[in-house]
Amino acid sequence: MEKFEISVAVNDHNEHFEIRDYMHHDDEKCKYEIFKDGQFIGSLEPDNHKSLHICKDPGLVPANTLHLIAEQLEGYNI
Numbered sequence: 001m002e003k004f005e006i007s008v009a010v011n012d013h014n015e016h017f018e019i020r021d022y023m024h025h026d027d028e029k030c031k032y033e034i035f036k037d038g039q040f041i042g043s044l045e046p047d048n049h050k051s052l053h054i055c056k057d058p059g060l061v062p063a064n065t066l067h068l069i070a071e072q073l074e075g076y077n078i
Helices: 063-075
Strands: 002-010 013-021 032-036 039-046 052-056
Touching (some): 013 063, 032 063
Antiparallel strands (some): 002 013, 013 032
8 A cells, every 4th residue: 555645726725635545456445545634535446447436435525525636646647
């Protein structure tokens, strides 16, 4: 597992998130888990075209925030 941080603009201010990348993930675990201040807020999974989709969403942040994080990760080509 690799950890790194990203920031995305949400409602005109930057929010910071920790991303945990499970490089050797399997079907039982999503590839990317997202945390804010140590709390799990969602996870993302790539499809066959490497576009990221929400895998788990406990509803702690708006879905739009998870989509912004997905767009930023896709921009990194990871």
